[in-house]
Amino acid sequence: MPVTDRIVDVRTEIPRIRHQLIFDTFASLDAGTGFVLVNDHDPKPLYYQLAAENAGEFSWDYLEEGPETWRVRIGRLAPA
Template sequence: MQTLDVRTIAPRERHPLIFATFDALGSGEAFLLVNDHDPKPLYYQFSAERQGQFSWEYLEQGPETWRVRVGKSAPAT
């Protein structure tokens, strides 16, 4: 699983990079997002822009590091 550590990336560049990484995933694949704060606003953005297309699983929840497994859902058959 690919790891995307955005802690050293400028905040304005984070969401576009995260969405590009997600869009490049194949169906059923996932990446590990590493962040320096709770990415809850990103979750809401995913819910609005990729509704039904993603999974979101916290693996670590701070206080200094958050790790979230973001997956691309398989299409419904």
């Protein structure tokens, strides 16, 4: 049975805790799993932060690109 990705909808969270919630969720992932981030704007700055701190450890796939809702699947890659 396939595993369903957890949904992390940060649209109702106050902005200053959004990134911490996302990073905590990423940190809890096992290799080969992921979650779907739901946001009210393009989370591109988050991509750059993840790339700086977790280069080569994550996948980033847009599922929906606005204009009101963005959905991105963020996965933890298995170690090489």
